[in-house]
Amino acid sequence: MDLRQKLVDKRNDPVRENAERVKDQPLQDMDYRKTLGKRNWLCDEEKPNQPTAQKGKRPKADNGNLTEREHHNMFPQPQRGQQQMVKETGPQLSPWLNMIICDLHLYTIVEEKGFLDLMRSLGHEPPPSAADVFSEMVQIFDQTKEAVWRALEATKSVTLACDFWNMKAVQFLTVTCHFINKSWKQESFVLETTLIPENSSSDSNINQLYKIAHRWGIEKKVQVVVTNANNLDAAVQKVGWKHLSCFAKTLDKVARQITKHVPVGKVLKRCCDVAHFFCFNAEAGKKLREAQIKLGLPQQSLITANGNAWLSTLSMLERISEQHEALKEVLIEMEKLRLVLNEGDRNVMHDIIKALCLFKEVTEAMNRDQHCSASNIIPCLEELKRKLKEQKENDVAQLLTKHLCSDQFRPADWLTMSTALDPRYKHFMLSDPVIAKSFKEKFLYEMYLIAKAENLPVTEASLHKRNFEMLENYIKMAPLPRERNPLSFWRYNYKKLSSIAPEYLNIVTTAIPLDRAFDVQKSQLMSSRRSVLPPELLDMMLFLNGNCFTEVGRD
DSSP states (O other), X not given: OOXXXXXXXXXXXXXXXXXXXXTTXXXXXXXXXXXXXXXXXXXXXXXXXXXXXXXXXXXXXXSOSOOHHHHHHHSOOOOHHHHHHHHHHOOOOOHHHHHHHHHTOOGGGGGSHHHHHHHHHTTOOOXXXXXXXXXXXXXXXXXXXXXXXXXXXXXXXXXXXXXXXXXXTEEEEEEEEEXXXXXXXXXXXXXXXXXXXXXXXXXXXXXHHHHHHHHTTOTTTEEEEEESSSSOHHHHXXXXXXXXXXXXXXXXXXXXXXXXXXXXXXHHHHHHHHHHHHHSOXXXXXXXXHHHHHHTOOOOOOOOOOTTOHHXXXXXXXXXXXXXXXXXXXXXXXXXXXXXXXXXXXXXXXXXXXXXXXXHHHHHHHHHSSSOSGXXXXXXXXHHHHHXXXXXXXHHHHHHHHHHTSGGGOOOHHHHHHHHTSTXXXXXXXXXXXXXXXXXXXXXXXXXXXXXXXXXSOOHHHHHHHHHHHHHHHHHSOOOOTTSOHHHHHHHSOTTTTTSHHHHHTOOSSSSOHHHHTOHHHHHHHHHHHHTSOHHHHHHHHHHHHHTTSOTTOO
């Protein structure tokens, strides 16, 4: 062991001991400076009681519990020109910290032998110690948190996206905030990641979410909560918010209906068994590679489906269909005849693939939109129903069509408003005279409420008379092309009507970023990287990962 490595170990042994000692401590009780002891000057004082955020003040739950004077002395505020640089480009990260935050590595990677050997081979100077990297990370955490707080103070309406996810049989909640800023651009910030207690009820989960919103001073600004958990409608409504189920989860529920059809359920079960056999049997995997080479097929492993998720199910079926001949040869050789798909099974499998490929087409189109909000949901479902109906000889497609046409997918009033306020998709709603009339009444009434809240000297009748003709012109206007941005439209057109649009066009469709919601590889990569982080670092790491590469506060 070289001298530098001995010095590193000597310096950081207490750090590792402290990390092990508190690894089971609840996330909400974490104080990164005192818990991990990275810098003595960061942990001189005893931890006072946790303060409660008040309106107009920044949250202090995770800022080291320092006084304003101490905080100013430790992290001097930049001068006016420097402040603009931080505001526009975000915190300046060292290359080491940039890599750690971007790819969710443990900060101790800078002391691992393989990483040090790589730096030497590239001719770079040795990186700083893990203690120094962690201290920089804490400082960036504080700076970014203040920037996010300032951005939230300036907005009037927000949407919360709540991702409930599991790691090693423990459930966590990551909360992301979305809003449209004064320049009509949508901004998104990760706020917190917190542990969900075992056997927690829907009410307690939403109460925990409300506390997070309160700490950030936005509990009265929240309009809609988007979640990927079940049975939260009533609990969300109790705190005065609206609830939208994650669109990715909704599509999973739709696709799950086909498993109730006996022939389809039987084939899906057999395909899952095939994928599981080849993924978890080393001998079978080896024989499959040999068969692939022999038959000239791509040398790829099978994919297992993630529960009832339609996208991973589609990926599994497509890979089995591609490798059918090689699979058949190996299964016969290994005398696993019950796993061999017959011609009827393959026909059903191809029908499932054709139907689910339409789900993929529609969601990929959503991902290409310049602005994707809840206004996309109704058009997306209508397009999906139309395409499924065209597959008249596909029983699976017809089953899915029937389910999509059920009352379960009748849009809520605010979802209708969101679609009607999107100039690309308004014709889906406003072509119906009854819906158009209801839209006009609700729109004008909401404008009156806004004027009343701002103490403007107007009556409902006078406001109706002044804006009715302009609203009629918007309704009669031809829809914009799909590639246009509805936020840019409202920024420069119908300015007297635009005050309502941000509230409805800000509602996101999924509880996690759209590109990850409909991409199996990205979703699995995030899950695997998240799983290696110790619980006491999850909140800070996911906060930095979600926000350090966002232009915080930039107009």
